[in-house]
Amino acid sequence: MRYVVAVAETGGFTRAAERCHVVQSALSHQVARLEKELGARLFERTSRRVRLTAAGEAFLPAARQALEAAERARAEVAAASGQIRGRLTIGAIPTVAAVDLPAVLRDFRARYPHVRISLRAGASERLVEQVRDGALDAAFLGVPPGFRLQGVRDRELAHGRHVAVVAPDHPLADREEVDLGTLADELFVDFADGSAARAQSDAAFAAAGLRREVAFEVSGVELMARMVRNGLGIALLPGLFAPELHGLRAVPLTNGPVRVERLIWSRLAPSPAAAAFLTLLGMDTDPVTA
Structure with a gap:
């Protein structure tokens, strides 16, 4: 599943193999085995391009969810033994100023060196959607007073x-x-x-x-x-x-x-890495139950 996601995101088997740190023949063989097991081709291959078939389009979201669930399970096991691992994905507007975000991420990395950190810049409206959909753990917004936030938790920063x-x-x-x-x-x-x-x-x-x-x-x-x-x-x-x-x-x-700067995060229970990040910022990480 990881190889399929890599091919879909990079647009080719060569770049996917480079991302996954395997030789291309091994990656291609594993994808072919999966296609045989599923009884459907996931990719259309030509000399110029690789693109998802209809079956591949249907398979990709479920594959991503399965990989995320497996990674979350590993992170939860590590947290139970006192180690914070996994991935932390943060979103931010380009003009965030309420916090020194590079310094915060530096401090977080120093405390939790086994967490892989990703930062995505974007517009506030899109960041809200990504937090609500689970693509981001948290995001820093800049919005007008009274901007309606639905489906997320939030705290005013400045x-x-x-x-x-x-x-x-x-x-x-x-x-x-x-x-x-x-x-x-x-x-x-x-x-x-x-x-x-x-x-x-x-x-x-x-x-x-x-x-x-x-x-x-x-x-x-x-x-x-x-x-x-x-x-x-x-x-x-x-x-x-x-x-x-x-x-x-x-x-x-x-x-x-x-302009009001706000930090938003999921209403659901955060991953161990996300909980550690929110705690570093002084946020209450208990999930909303109602």
């Missing part, structure tokens, strides 16, 4: 206003503060329309009865900062995160949007 982020030579760079009305005629660099990160700024302008032009939509804060630095527009970003943007000016906003 909240604060956005600031206007401008290039050092921008006319507003030396202002002590500005309001949204002052910014309404500027061109903006922002996240994708419909995302929680974008919605905070859109809602603030709408509440003030103002319209603005978002000329550039980006998916990452690094590109956003580079575009602002080159004078292509200005941005609204959380004030807590602004010190990370070297070479740019952060101007306080008197009526800017408010």
Whole structure:
């Protein structure tokens, strides 16, 4: 099953064998044996590509669940003997600032060196889905006040206003503060329309009865900062995160949007690794029973 998942995720037997640290002939032989046992082909093989058959599409989710269950069982046995093992998968928005996430993960790795840590960046809405579906153990979000969270547990970590982020030579760079009305005629660099990160700024302008032009939509804060630095527009970003943007000016906003940073995790009993991570952050790991 592990070999099938690797082939499906890498798109080929060669890359799957490299990931699984086995020779390709051994991997191919084991997949063929499994196909014979199941009585169905899992992959269509051509000289150019490998893709899942309908049977393979049906098999893959169950295979992943079985592998996850086996790994969880091993981790639970290790925890019973006093060892924390297994996998910890964390999600985070690119602009998380309430915690020093690299430092937290460093401390966690030092305490639990046998846990394999994965970090995935993404938008808050998608991270909520992944925690709810069990793909992530926990996630750090940045959402507007009142953002509805369903099917997960959560804790507020911080909240604060956005600031206007401008290039050092921008006319507003030396202002002590500005309001949204002052910014309404500027061109903006922002996240994708419909995302929680974008919605905070859109809602603030709408509440003030103002319209603005978002000329550039980006998916990452690094590109956003580079575009602002080159004078292509200005941005609204959380004030807590602004010190990370070297070479740019952060101007306080008197009526800017408010962002709340939240940590979310599953309502079910966490794995030993996830429980250790949440405990490190001071969270209550007891599952919700009602």
